[in-house]
Structure formats: structure tokens, C-alpha cells
Amino acid sequence: MLNAIQIIVSALLIVAVLLQVKGSGFGAALGGLSGGSVYRTKRGLEKTLFQATIVLVIVFLFVSFLSVQSQS
Numbered sequence: 001m002l003n004a005i006q007i008i009v010s011a012l013l014i015v016a017v018l019l020q021v022k023g024s025g026f027g028a029a030l031g032g033l034s035g036g037s038v039y040r041t042k043r044g045l046e047k048t049l050f051q052a053t054i055v056l057v058i059v060f061l062f063v064s065f066l067s068v069q070s071q072s
Helices: 004-022 044-071
Strands: none
Touching: 004 044
């Protein structure tokens, strides 16, 4: 059961990260400087996606920890 949850959370996490990278330029995703390298705040859907990514990472780590603990 934990393995299935972990697979689902990891797939959602991959989609969330890819959507964030799609929003910025390809050069910015690889750490390069782009023309819009000015600091700006996240708003609307971009902020929600960012927060959802953080929550998914925390859930993924928690499920992974539970999975390791249940096997030992």
C-alpha cells in the first residue's frame, strides 16, 4: 500500500516540477541567466503550484520514511 502511495506522490511531484520549469525559460531551468533574471514574487497559480510542490516533497519524504520503517 505504501509503495502505491509513494508512486502516486512521486508522479504528482514530477508533474509539478515540470510545470514549474515550463513556466520559466529552459536556460533558467539549467541555472543559466536569462533576460528576466530580476527578483519577482510568485503570484496566483505560480504560487499555488510552488506551495503544492513543497507539500508533495514533504509527503513523499514522510511516506518514504514510513516505507523504510515498515520493512525493518
